[in-house]
Amino acid sequence: MAESDKENIIPINIEDEMRGAYIDYSMSVIISRALPDVRDGLKPVHRRVLYGMLDLGLTHTKSHKKSARIVGEVLGKYHPHGDTSVYDTMVRMAQHWSMRYMLVDGQGNFGSIDGDSPAAMRYTEARLQHIAEEMLGDINKDTIDFQPNFDDSLKEPVCLPSKLPNILVNGTSGIAVGMATNMPPHNLSEVIEGIKQYVDNEDITISELMQYVKAPDFPTGAIIYGYQGVKSAFETGRGRVVMRARAEITESKTGKPQIVVSEIPYQVNKASMIEKTAAMVNDKRIDGISDIRDESDRKGLRIVYDLKRDAVPNVVLNNLFKYTQLQSSFGVNNVALVKGRPYTLNLKQIIGYYVEHRHDVVVRRTQFELQEAERRAHLLQGYLIALDNIDRVIEIIRGSRDPETARNSLIKEFELTEIQARAILDMRLQRLTGLEREKIESEYDEVLKQVAYYNEVLGNRDLRMGIIKDELDELNQRFGDERRTQIVHSAEDIGIEDIIPNEPMVITISHKGYIKRNHIDEYRSQARGGVGSRGASAKDGDFTEHLFIANTHNYLLIFTEMGRVYWLKVFEIPEAGKAAKGRAIQNLINIPATDGVRAVINVKNLDDPDYINNSHIVMCTVNGTIKKTVLEAFSRPRVNGINAITINDNDRLLDVNMTDGKSEIVLAVQSGRAIRFPEDEVRPMGRNAAGVRGISLDSGEDRVVGMVCLDDADEKTLLVVSENGYGKRSDIDEYRITRRGGKGVKTLNVTSKTGKLVSIKKVADQDDLMIINKSGIMIRTPVSNLRVMGRATQGVRLIRLNNDDSIASVTKVEIEDSIKSSQEEINPASTDTPASEEETT
Known part of the structure; x- marks a missing residue:
């Protein structure tokens, strides 16, 4: 080697060279490729595509141009990289399942939610969407800075004026070197309202902003399940948002249960999800599914899961959520460039930088x-x-x-x-x-x-x-448009009761297991003897079986015929119209198809030790067995329920009450007898015990029809109702106290005219009585209209029945005077006189 050549060699430490070269590369990726600018929410390639389309004059009022022309324009002027990256960017901005507010109006095959590739750029055409022009408006009025392009022959914008708050409404995702970003889309109307509140008060807190910007709003709709991830993302810039498909449990024309999915989580490949689910079904990892069909068309998405007849629909749906992408998560990571440097930003900071840019x-x-x-x-x-x-x-x-x-x-x-x-x-x-x-x-x-x-x-x-x-x-x-993604609060959310008013609701459960809630003022009082007004529709032999009052913050303990108990918050029950059927209870709790709801107890809360240790759950069965268990045994909710009582063969749970442990118990049977004994004759037992005898039955055909628990403060009367619509009130003192297990005394003179006894209730003058027959007709009448009679009498007619009809359910409705006085007034009707046609629906 010549001496002169040696003089030109400069020794460099390879570690220093590699470190410097990698830092230069990483900064290029961070700033010029992978992360969005906080001002317009765009990466350089997105910005160049939109600006290149503006250069070509492709506004929403002009005709479309070939995508290849657009890609060539962007490549030749601003983005000297592969044409695939430019075309893929433009395609994504034209996909309605990818962008909450599309920025490109595509014409041709731009792919599908199944992951199908778009057609080649020589076949498709595009132009700007109208909303995209709001990103570019005023760009020629010196509103933003320009920088030289890659060969210094032209100028390109550093960012766009962006009247549209794109960084929030469309979000973005990207992987840089050593960092990544994943920002979800939001609803434009909510974001604009949040920005306006920030402009009015720059000291506004994030929690106050969240009253306006409620949660991400995904283009595919679906459901956000749980709010803690959303709250964390808004407050810190990082969080995990759980998304669930919108699924409904229905029945096919042949009566088989089905799960129908109409919306899936954001960024889920539908075809891939169905394929993986089918593989799990074949491998027996998910049981209960007989067939899966994709019935999606131009009208919308529809995936149908046919279930086996013995499958529990809600259990199958929960397994689908657990093992498939019907439940997915969006890991929020709000990383964006602020003055050329990457930062993790919370909701208020993003809005603040946007307002600063617009100013x-x-x-x-x-x-x-x-x-x-x-x-x-x-x-x-x-x-x-x-x-x-x-x-x-x-x-x-x-x-x-x-x-x-x-x-x-x-x-x-x-x-x-x-x-x-x-x-x-x-x-x-x-x-x-x-x-x-x-x-x-x-x-x-x-x-x-x-x-x-x-x-x-x-x-x-x-x-x-x-x-x-x-x-x-x-x-x-x-x-602006309506929110697509519904927010459903999960059990993990804390403080949800703070935003839900605690008000009385009428809870209705039908014989076939449909549940709903209504505001109490939807029902009106009628005089005794009226025909009544229609409640839930009586379709396919269904009728209203349970009707009671509960506040929205209460827990419901739901007891089934087979002796199991489930938990449900009242506000989790869907609200529906008075005549609506409601929602299948299997959608809310995991009740097997062979079981059914028998009783529901309102519980104020399960966190007060004094309350749960001094309250008792008293249960009785149709064969006369009675059992008492401390409420504390039911204070730990479980999704799949727990055993409340062991049910013997040929028996089933009939009724459940909550007491203070010092009550008196009254049991009544079909043959017209009733027994009264102190509650302390029944010792507290564990959840798996079967109980002890409460009343002796005359024959194998006799059955217990109801249980009443009386406390010391009760100054009430006992109401009994027969299957043919007769009933009466009697003083409690007419029923002498006896030992548990006896046959009792006569409570109604049972005849062929009255029919068998079907119900017993404790009532007072201020109560209302709701009577429902098997055809769905409902009448509400004040208890004060019924006079007190002897316990051995036949009683008076409470409701006029049509042929082959009978009483299905009798419910006492206790309401405050203020609610009662707001009821709709009606004309009084005389005893045993049918109501007018105007009173009947």
């Missing part, structure tokens, strides 16, 4: 428009001077040797600027008419007003903030 845009746009207005005013002022001295101007121009001489003469004669003199020389002769002069004067006055307004805007921050809000309102009016 800068408004200032720069106003300065640009002010300069333009002042330039125009300057020209118009020159026109007016020329028109005021038109004869002298014409004389100077005619006497000048050339335009330059004329221009200099005008400047010297009238103290004009060179710009004004040039404009006068360029003025057409038609501007000398009187009408044109009026136009110039009018325009000059208008321009002076604009100059004054622009100066006012530049000197008043509040006015600039008002402009930002007005522009957002206009944007919301044109492009």
Whole structure:
């Protein structure tokens, strides 16, 4: 090697060289490829595609152009990388399942939610969506900075003016070096309302902002299950949002249960999900599914899971949520570039940087428009001077040797600027008419007003903030829409009761297991003997079996015929119309198809030790067995329920009550007898015990029809109702106290006219009585309308029944006077007189 060559060799430490080269590479990836700018929410390739389409004039009012033309424009001018990256970027901005608010209007095959690839760029066409033009508006008014492109031949925007708060409404995702971003989309109307609240009060807290920006809003809809991840993401910039498909449990035409999915979580490949689910079914990892069909079409998404007849639909659905992508999660990681540096941002910071950017845009746009207005005013002022001295101007121009001489003469004669003199020389002769002069004067006055307004805007921050809000309102009016993704609070959420009013609801459960809740004032009082008003529809032999009052914050302990107990919060029950069927209870709790709801207990809470240790659950069966268990044994909710009582063969749970442990118990049987004994004759037992005898039955066909628990404060009467609509009230004292296990005394004179005993309740004058028959007809009447009779009498008619109809359920409704007084008033009807047609639905 020559001596001169050795002198040109510079020794470098390889570690230092690799470190420096990798840092340069990583910074290039972070800034120029993978992370969005907080101001417009775009990565460089997205920004270049939109700007390139603007260069081609592809606004929403123009015709589409070939995608290959657009890709070539962007490649040749701004993005010297592979054409695939540019085309894929443009395609994603045109997919309605990828973007909450699409920025590109595509024509042709742009792929599918099943993961199908789009057609080649030579086959598809595109143009800008109308909303995308709001990202680019005012870009030619010096509102943003430009930088040289890759070969310094052109200028490209550093960011877009972005009237649309794109970083929130569309989100983004990207993987850089050593960091990544994953920002979810949100609803435009919610985001705009949140930004306006921030503009009004920059000290607003994140929790206050969350009242307006409630949660992410995904383009595929579905359900956000649980709010803790959303709350964490808004407060810290990082969180895990759980998404669930929108699924409904229905029945096929042949009566088999089905699960129908109409919306799936964001970024889930539908075809891949169905394929993996089918594999799990074949491998027996998921039981109960007989067939899976994709019935999606242009009208919308629809996936049908046919279930086996013995499958428990809610259990199958929970397994699908657990093992398949019907439940997925979105890991929020709000990393964006702020002045060229990556930061993890919370909701308030993102909104703050957006408002700061829009304020800068408004200032720069106003300065640009002010300069333009002042330039125009300057020209118009020159026109007016020329028109005021038109004869002298014409004389100077005619006497000048050339335009330059004329221009200099005008400047010297009238103290004009060179710009004004040039404009006068360029003025057409038609501007000398009187009408044109009026136009110039009018325009000059208008321009002076604009100059004054622009100066006012530049000197008043509040006015600039008002402009930002007005522009957002206009944007919301044109492009705002309803939320697609529903928010469902899970059991893990804390404090959900704080945003749900604690108010009384009527809970209805049908014989076939459909449950719903209504506001109590939807029901009205009628006089005894009326025909009644229709409640839930009596379809396919179904009828209302349970009806009671509970507050929205209460727990419901749901006991089944087979002796199991399940937990449910009242606000988790779907609200439906008075005549609506409701929702299958299997959608809410995991009840097997062979079991059914038997009793429901309202519990205030399960966290108060004094309350749960001093309250008892008393249960009775149709064969006369009775059992008592401390409420504490039921204070730990489980999804799949627990055993409450061991049920013997040919027996089933009939009724359940909650007591303080010092009550008296009354049991009544079909044959018309009742027994009364102290509760302390029944010792507390564990959950798996079977209980002890409460009443002796005369024959194998006799059955217990009801249980009443009386406490010391009760000054009430016992009401009994027969299957043919007869009933009466009797004083409690007419039932003597005996030992547990006896046969009891007569409570109703059972005849062929009255039919068998079907119900026994404790009632007071201030109560209302709700009677429901098997055809679905319902009547509500005050208990005070029923006079007190002897316990051995036949009673009076409570409801007039049609042929082959009978009483299905009798419920006592206890309501406050204020609620009762707000009920709809009706005309009184005499005893045993049918109500008018207007009272019957």
